[in-house]
Amino acid sequence: MTSMPPFMVNPVLPLVLVVDDETHSLEAIRRNLEEDFSVLTASSADAAHALLEQHDVSVILCDQRMPGTTGVKFLKSVREQWPDTVRIIISGYTDSQDIIAGINEAGIYQYVPKPWLPEHLLATVANAVEARTLQMQTQRLNLELRTSAPVLRQRKQASLVNAHAAFDFDSMVRAPGSPLDAVCEMAARVARYDLSVLVTGESGTGKELLARAIHYASPRSERAFVMENCAAMSDTLLESELFGHKRGAFTGAFEDHVGLFQRADGGTIFLDEIGDTSPAFQVKLLRVLQEGEVRPVGASRAVLVNVRVIAATHRDLDEDVRCGRFREDLYYRIASLTLSVPPLRERSADILPIAHMLLARAGQELGCPQVRFAKDLPANLLAHSWPGNIRELKNEIYRAVALSDGETVSATSLSPRVLYGQPGKAAALPSSGLASTGSLQERLDAIEAVILRETMLRHRWNKTHAAQELGLSRVGLRQKLARLGLEGQAHG
The missing domain is CATH 1.10.8.60 (Helicase, Ruva Protein; domain 3)
Structure with a gap:
């Protein structure tokens, strides 16, 4: 087992535990994360359990294939003992059914395919840390609601109002005369209309923040805003996550799973990195958008949904359409209006x-x-x-x-x-x-x-x-x- 000595753990930075039996893979992930997170490493499930007993770990990244066990089995046991720790699986194998089973059994937050990209891995871990922080805050607020006086209920209601205000176009911080002004002005105009929007721009420019601002400025603001990174999953996983599945639809489907399109009914769904989807999945997505209904995997009937779609990509979709990498009919379906967020440079x-x-x-x-x-x-x-x-x-x-x-x-x-x-x-x-x-x-x-x-x-x-x-x-x-x-x- 290789691990960072306890005295080197920075209490200020979120703590990440990486579990992999391959030393070079373990070290590569550690080096990629160590500037932004405190990183512990373990080469076996037993060693990882020992570290979890000693430290408050925010996120676990675990390889799927390990001697004596699998990442899914290990993360299932983690879920039982440390349910607040966010669980991420890494795999270089096309064992999608096993991974889907892991999402259901082990409550896996994200699946990272090998070979992973440094920026994508960093972003995935950062999002996981943020998700855990929000989850802990929600748990504390719910506890206050159950045990405190009515004044605390009023405070939580006020905090929800403030949460809506935090995602307006003024939250896109910029200097006077910024090139972003024109983008925000156009977004504010289109927000009130039920049109699909495509947001383009490099990674890290604030496309998700702009999408949230559009949602909260729209008539759908009181309903759900849900999002999915389409680049982080295989077609099978993405179909299950977006459209849902029925119990017994495949190995590991132990219960019905409601997809994000159904959860967003009446609200907005944000499909990030839509340009990275496969042509096969694009056909399925186009059908959903055209017909306004989803058919969960294994279901005999379709379910009507009323969802506004905001999509985003760092790719040049015009070029991808010309080259045949992205369907032209889907492109025009998601891009009633295109907003381009300029890079910081x-x-x-x-x-x-x-x-x-x-x-x-x-x-x-x-x-x-x-x-x-x-x-x-x-x-x-x-x-x-x-x-x-x-x-x-x-x-x-x-x-x-x-x-x-x-x-x-x-x-x-x-x-x-x-x-x-x-x-x-x-x-x-x-x-x-x-x-x-x-x-x-x-x-x-x-x-x-x-x-x-x-x-x-x-x-x-x-x-x-x-x-x-x-x-x-x-x-x-x-x-x-x-x-x-x-x-x-x-x-x-």
């Missing part, structure tokens, strides 16, 4: 407002409500291209807050890829929306820091060459770097 003025919002949220969640950015940190945020968009920025802010000493988050708390990485388009001279707060000198310093850092990176921190380009003496350049807190980055 194309709206650099939004970086700091979003970063400050995430800082406040991280401060509250991590017990540092007075936390603030050091003077040198905004320039580093602006110089990074953020290929992972808002999701990457969120992970970076939470990491920096967790690693900071005191109430000031300095640039040294940033990860090496942000602190020393190559500048992207966001490193260009910022627009007027760059710094909407602070004194004139602070705003000028922020702009100057961006220019200096971009120039130094381009010249590989050669002060002589950078000074020549900027028309400064070498001593003058060194003084400016020191004043703006950039001098210490020269050896990154």
